[in-house]
Amino acid sequence: MNAIDVKDIVKTFGDFTAVKRITFAVDEGEIFGLLGPNGAGKSTLIRMMTTLLPPTSGTAIVNGFDVVKQADGVRRSIGVIPQAMTSDLELSVEENLLIFAKLYGVPREKRGRLIAGLLEAVELSQWAKKQVKNLSGGMRRRVEIARGLVHEPRVFFLDEPTTGLDPVSRVGVWEMLQRIKQQRDLTVLLTTHYMDEADKLCDRVAIVDHGELKALDSPMKLKTSIPGRNVIEVSFSVPPPDWRAALERLPDVESVTGEENLFRIASANGPATTMALMEAAAHANIPVHSLSIQSTTLDDVFVHYTGRALRDALQDAPASDFSFMRNR
Amino acid sequence: MHRTWAIVERELRRFRRSPMLIVMSMIFPVVQLVVLGYAFGGNVKHLKVGVVDQDHGVPAVKVRELAAAASSGARTIDPIEYTDPGQALTDLRNGRINGVLTIPPEFSRRVLERNQPRVALIEDNTDNFVSVALAGTLTAMLGAYSQPAARRVPDQATLDVVEVYPYVPYVQYLLPGSICMSIFMMVMIGGGIIFIDDKARGLHEGYLVTPITKFELIAGFNLSGTIKAVLSGLVLMTVGSLIAGIPSPFDPLRLVRLFVVIVATAFALISLMFLLMVRVTDPLMPRAMFGVLNTLLYFPSGAVYPQQGFPGWMQAIAAVDPFTYAVHAFKNLLLKNTGFEAIGADLGYLLIFSVVSMTAATMLFRRTL
Numbered sequence: 001m002n003a004i005d006v007k008d009i010v011k012t013f014g015d016f017t018a019v020k021r022i023t024f025a026v027d028e029g030e031i032f033g034l035l036g037p038n039g040a041g042k043s044t045l046i047r048m049m050t051t052l053l054p055p056t057s058g059t060a061i062v063n064g065f066d067v068v069k070q071a072d073g074v075r076r077s078i079g080v081i082p083q084a085m086t087s088d089l090e091l092s093v094e095e096n097l098l099i100f101a102k103l104y105g106v107p108r109e110k111r112g113r114l115i116a117g118l119l120e121a122v123e124l125s126q127w128a129k130k131q132v133k134n135l136s137g138g139m140r141r142r143v144e145i146a147r148g149l150v151h152e153p154r155v156f157f158l159d160e161p162t163t164g165l166d167p168v169s170r171v172g173v174w175e176m177l178q179r180i181k182q183q184r185d186l187t188v189l190l191t192t193h194y195m196d197e198a199d200k201l202c203d204r205v206a207i208v209d210h211g212e213l214k215a216l217d218s219p220m221k222l223k224t225s226i227p228g229r230n231v232i233e234v235s236f237s238v239p240p241p242d243w244r245a246a247l248e249r250l251p252d253v254e255s256v257t258g259e260e261n262l263f264r265i266a267s268a269n270g271p272a273t274t275m276a277l278m279e280a281a282a283h284a285n286i287p288v289h290s291l292s293i294q295s296t297t298l299d300d301v302f303v304h305y306t307g308r309a310l311r312d313a314l315q316d317a318p319a320s321d322f323s324f325m326r327n328r
Numbered sequence: 329m330h331r332t333w334a335i336v337e338r339e340l341r342r343f344r345r346s347p348m349l350i351v352m353s354m355i356f357p358v359v360q361l362v363v364l365g366y367a368f369g370g371n372v373k374h375l376k377v378g379v380v381d382q383d384h385g386v387p388a389v390k391v392r393e394l395a396a397a398a399s400s401g402a403r404t405i406d407p408i409e410y411t412d413p414g415q416a417l418t419d420l421r422n423g424r425i426n427g428v429l430t431i432p433p434e435f436s437r438r439v440l441e442r443n444q445p446r447v448a449l450i451e452d453n454t455d456n457f458v459s460v461a462l463a464g465t466l467t468a469m470l471g472a473y474s475q476p477a478a479r480r481v482p483d484q485a486t487l488d489v490v491e492v493y494p495y496v497p498y499v500q501y502l503l504p505g506s507i508c509m510s511i512f513m514m515v516m517i518g519g520g521i522i523f524i525d526d527k528a529r530g531l532h533e534g535y536l537v538t539p540i541t542k543f544e545l546i547a548g549f550n551l552s553g554t555i556k557a558v559l560s561g562l563v564l565m566t567v568g569s570l571i572a573g574i575p576s577p578f579d580p581l582r583l584v585r586l587f588v589v590i591v592a593t594a595f596a597l598i599s600l601m602f603l604l605m606v607r608v609t610d611p612l613m614p615r616a617m618f619g620v621l622n623t624l625l626y627f628p629s630g631a632v633y634p635q636q637g638f639p640g641w642m643q644a645i646a647a648v649d650p651f652t653y654a655v656h657a658f659k660n661l662l663l664k665n666t667g668f669e670a671i672g673a674d675l676g677y678l679l680i681f682s683v684v685s686m687t688a689a690t691m692l693f694r695r696t697l
Contacts, residue, residue: 054696090345091341103334105331
């Protein structure tokens, strides 16, 4: 049985369609990532899977429970960390966990042991009595991760768990999630707009843009599914008008994108293409302004499947996903 | 119900750590009680009255003597003698004096002839309280002037007033409204504003993904809000009773009855607040509604002025306003020390109001975003 089974799910807010007939399944025990810019529909998807929003059409089965018809069954078996920091700042770390243990109906005799174990897992045991308002952003996120697991859920949803954290805290959260997942029988679904997060943390990644599922596979397979094993990014001072065609004729080149004096060349053999590129430039007497060779990243995958760079999409999109508010 | 108690526990733990919230919800009603209580409570004194004697006869002198006597007695008026009526009127228009008492030239002759002797009061009527006090004092003074020196058998009917309760200063009259206000302040700040702020911060998302039911959630918020508002009401009742000088403020039976009314009022107001806020998401909304609600609930309730003086539309508001019934019950208990039989209808209305509001709020509450 899949931990999550989403079929043809659609969500519209008035005449705006936030999620357009998306279908995917998440295996038990995997870390599954929804990658896309803000406004892509990731949060709307996660809200439908966690019973916070009713789908307009289609179905979502979580842990064998239908999110509409058996919402209570879904709620009992999932842990959810919303995008916003939602811990009670005035309460202590331990109290935050205790209140949620009670809300989930965790038996009194289990509460103490569970909370102590979780605080140890997120390395906050020594901060247990501190008010959350005295903790850093990364520590607050760890409190929320512990809070979401206080009733031992089987599926854990995290909506952009590292947004707003510094790079060190982000890596800390990744390591923590991987460790917790190994220790428990847990399926994790997270949304992110960080490619490195999806790449390093997720077993499989679904690329979502404008409410559509553009690609779904493991990060490695996604990277090998697109042309070129290397991407050469090169800029020239004053390239001639037919220079792009010349670049396309270089050995092992699979595609050339770019405009004016900056080009991105996808190559099956980065070093060979680079050597030929330098020779061609010297021969044509065109100075090379800058050059870098990279392995294919998920950003390249995103460009391939959506036609735009994720960083551009992030700039275009609103700062936060308020799509859920449009139905008010 | 254990989930309801989890919400209550969370809210009360937060409340305990927010001393500023507690202080803020108490300060306004206490300040209002003291300032309004003493601003409106006192008798109007030392009104300046220009006296223009154009007659100078013995009866005119007697009127002037009576005015001087009123000045040294109740001190309502301070007479100032004028010889020039024009100057007196100029001073009246410029606000230097509050009224001009004119004794016309034929006054003594008319007194002796018993031919409707009259004196004139020209008064500044822009301040209703002042003009009423002035006219009242001078009418009483002339009444005393016209009274025959000795009469064995009165030939006119008189009214003897018997007061059932000891004198009630205005500050005591205001206290019931101030207790309601302290409950309302806590309902708005500790209930409404925090509720919407939590919603805007996304805290409610955390609740909605748990198996808690709509009723358990609303009951949890209502119960915690009621407890906070009851604490606020109890503190103001105690402090206010001492400030206003309520006789025997710690009579145990009365305290029990007051506690019951405070609980009923808090429950009614928190239910009303949740009914109004159940679909609100904008944090500015409860703040904007605060002033309007305060005015709509407090002033028509009879807390500051008798409802019998209201126009019809305002009496209609007063009839459904839960403050009206709470103020009525508090007045009975604090000013008359009555039992439950005098406040049963008030408690009944507050209870029905609470149940209806809470049911409507639960029906309107959305379990999804």
